[in-house]
Amino acid sequence: MPEERTVLGADAIGRAWQRVAHEIAEANADGGAVLLVGIQRSGVPLAQLLGETLGGIYGHEVAAGSVEPGLHRDDLSQRGMSELRPTELPDDLTNKVVVLVDDVLASGRTVRASIDALIGFGRPRCIQLAVLIDRGHRELPIRPDFVGKNLPSQPDEHVEVRLTDSDALQSVVIKTP
């Protein structure tokens, strides 16, 4: 029987994401160099939320964009082609601190594909990774710099971050098959 349980409510993940914004600001004193890039598509609204909080901390607007990893995936021949969503970078990447943003980190393959996609646009000073949930099961040597919540899970489970219709954080659920 497939079942689903809520592991985090709106308040808990909201606070975790606020904390991540503060950690990003702490690690990057030069706010003008920070560029948030959400991974299509779940990472995009999360990057925007971070941008709003960071704007308050730095006292100036922090731009948030998006990157589509689809063309750089390593499983195109197994899984087939996916829908492509726009890659929209708000600024030239050169010498910027790019913070990649996604909702759930597991194998790390999507992050790998996103990094490859970004490099096609220019050479950032560095790329950092912020995720709301790290659920383990890494298949590549990829490590997040900022984590909202570590959430150990079984490999066959599915972790989902839910947003409201207006893209506010709602809940994190684990689905079991």
Add this chain to the structure above:
Amino acid sequence: MNWHRKHLLDIESLTPEEITTVLDTAREFKTVGERDIKKVPALQGKTIVNFFVEPSTRTRVSFELSAKRLSADIINFAADASSFKKGESLKDTARTLEALNADVIVIRHKATGAPHFLARFLKAHVVNAGDGAHEHPTQALLDVFTIREKKGAIEGLNVTILGDILYSRVARSNIWALLKLGANVTLCGPSTLVPRVFEQMGCQVTYDLDYALASADVINLLRIQHERQRKTMFPSIGEYANLFGLNRGRLAKTKPDAMIMHPGPMNRGVEIESEIADGDRAVILEQVTNGIAVRMAALYLVNGGKAEDVNA
């Protein structure tokens, strides 16, 4: 995603949703051409054959660049240098290409239905790059892509296609694509080249050029296909230019934002006056740029199509 086809053979059999999927996919691929590194690894390791049994430079080059930007390997196989002159059949040549482990065969052929014929027995994906006077699907897709990009939407637009419709695969594919996406299509040209039978497709046919131009949001000019027609279709090139060529006097009577398109190669001074071709209403060079994005989308999407799909 609304795409499950193994081949791209024509526009006639596509649904409006499938056409929109190609256009949306192409929009993302267009940005690849604007990057520092104009290449993505989506089709890495795939082999594509440009199988051109009819001369073509621009379409072949466009497919070639599209394949390269997707990191596929592409080889060109032109009829002149091939075995056709030695008597090999189309089927045997295509099978030979497939034996090279080609994943996609892009075919241009003077016979209607040649791509459909190959698709029946080849395991490879087949993309039609123009078959006789039948269809030229990627040209129509790049035309509607350009219109959508400039005008925002296709539905409700008045599109006039002017010139040699009878012998034009570009016209047929464009008519299908535009009608499926909800445009109003008007055809105009000499009556010998624009038969009334096209009304059955759902277009309006008129021989009154001023009428055809007056309400148009988009004017697509087609080249006279000297290579496909008999000499008796109209008296002379000069007369065609006088009666149906787009000149500044006629342009002045069009809507101020009417967009001028031409699939190329254009005959300056015949279907289009030189100043108009170079003017700010013309999007002819943007069509060329968009052609790469649309062909990348076509190659990418057919590679994801499954063989067992009945609609393939």
